Amino acid sequence: MxxxxxxxxxxxxxxxxxxxxxxxxxxxxxxxxxxxxxxxxxxxxxxxxxxxxxxxxxxxxxxxxxxxxxxxxxxxxxxxxxxxxxMKDVWEMFQIILDERKKREIDPTLAILRELTAKAKKSGAKDAHTHERLKDMLNFFESMSAWYAQIRRLPQAAFIKFIKMGDRVRKLLGFAGR
Amino acid sequence: MxxxxxxxxxxxxxxxxxxxxxxxxxxxxxxxxxxxxxxxxxxxxxxxxxxxxxxxxxxxxxxxxxxxxxxxxxxxxxxxxxxxxxMKDVWEMFQIILDERKKREIDPTLAILRELTAKAKKSGAKDAHTHERLKDMLNFFESMSAWYAQIRRLPQAAFIKFIKMGDRVRKLLGFAGR
DNA sequence: TCGTTCTTTCTGTCATAACAGAACATTGCC
DNA sequence: GGCAATGTTCTGTTATGACAGAAAGAACGA
Structure with missing residues (x-):
């Protein structure tokens, strides 16, 4: 070098x-x-x-x-x-990377989880436990995915402000979660 | 199989x-x-x-x-x-995985960024631009890291509720960011 | 159009890490 | 202690992906 x-x-x-x-x-x-x-x-x-x-x-x-x-x-x-x-803007750069990894890896995973969950459901008793586990996993990915879509739509400035709020986040969530 | x-x-x-x-x-x-x-x-x-x-x-x-x-x-x-x-609890499982990857990969990155940012600052004019870029990157990682520490401390139920709030997140942030 | 410069694609080599199988170590029972 | 069962470590092989170098392909100027 x-x-x-x-x-x-x-x-x-x-x-x-x-x-x-x-x-x-x-x-x-x-x-x-x-x-x-x-x-x-x-x-x-x-x-x-x-x-x-x-x-x-x-x-x-x-x-x-x-x-x-x-x-x-x-x-x-x-x-x-x-x-x-x-690209020089770090925040934008990581947003793009996240978007891309979501598109390439998370979305296909979601599709497969939906497919397999349905399949496990149809196959009945012998897959009952599998179905339960897949459903949990699917639920997790769907929740995360929806959440990401939400914060993704925020203007960047609002997002940065949110991240930098620090301790106030917790208070806010303590209130909002109720 | x-x-x-x-x-x-x-x-x-x-x-x-x-x-x-x-x-x-x-x-x-x-x-x-x-x-x-x-x-x-x-x-x-x-x-x-x-x-x-x-x-x-x-x-x-x-x-x-x-x-x-x-x-x-x-x-x-x-x-x-x-x-x-x-472990069967998906939320807890991913929390653990995130914790672990943070510890193994993000924290060392933070340490190195701090070290290199300081080094670039000391070396003056010839590293001025490098210093600027490293500082941006460090700032990003520090913000994300602090933010993660915050939400990490939430009880899991509150966290899940927060994630699942859906559209209300944006309204909340619209308000909070002001 | 030809030659030059630059870029991409192709092909074979190399480095790395995943892996199998065997050797070794440990545990617990008789 | 000896033997069977189980678990771990070691060693060599294999598969994969990273990579270099050569060949091919564009773009451009003269």
Missing amino acids: ADMTPATEGFILHWGEMGTKWGINRTVAQIHALLYLSPKALNAEQIADTLSVARSNVSNSLRELQGWGIVKVVHVIGDRRDHYES | ADMTPATEGFILHWGEMGTKWGINRTVAQIHALLYLSPKALNAEQIADTLSVARSNVSNSLRELQGWGIVKVVHVIGDRRDHYES
Whole structure:
């Protein structure tokens, strides 16, 4: 890794590790980290050089990041090459990641849980316990999903304010839950 | 996979896939799914037979699940063998999983972000932009972490009620955020 | 249109982690 | 203590996905 301050390098390495623990390719996460920290858009070659990975690896990883919607191509006048930059707003970025993971993983899970719960119900006594368990699981996912849809619709400022309210959240909920 | 209804088998397979997407070993997730659905505690051999995996694989996976705190050993009278059962309360289960992932992954990230943010600040102008970005990221993680600590302290019933409030959440927040 | 630059896709290699089977260790009974 | 049953650890194999490098494909300028 050439040309990086210790802070930059440290973040890129840790972000890469974090990625692997959450099912995201290390290089993908590292590129994202690099672009997030970079004050200006970078081209693929710069990325490959900085992280010491193959050009092809960068190409595929960038496609992945674009698929997530957190990195986009920009153009620099007088330069044919594609340049890439990451979204900088952290709150928006994580909202997008959550949206995407919900769409890719939670929604299909919901669909399958509905299907299997119905199936277990139909098959009667021998699946009675299974049905019960699946129903609980389905109920959980549906509740969480609906809740997320609610807070997701809040304007970002309101959401941030809500998160940052701190202790008042509990009082509020103590009141509202009654 | 012997001796399973389609609903059971479907859930186990899907849960295994879900696991891999979230950085959890497929077999570990499958065993968890099996135990979650099972009306009674199972011994290691039953698990190995049902899922067609090696006994050693089951042993290691069970250790992992016990490490997460969502599976525990129980004993059946007149039977020397260890039997295993999963926690059945879905809400509690996910709370535990979130706690654990926070402890293992988010807290270390926070520590590193603090360290790197400080380092970037000290190194002055050449890291000014990096410092800015790291500070944003740190701020996000700290806010989320504090928020989680708040809702985490709620009694479970209140939490569930809150999640299930549905549309009222937004009105509440509209009011509270002002 | 040809050559240059840049990007993507394809193919084979490599690293990692999952896994099976065997060896080993422990437990409890006779 | 010895033996059967159970559980864990170790070792080598296998499967998977990450990756490099080469080849192919576009885009563009001359």
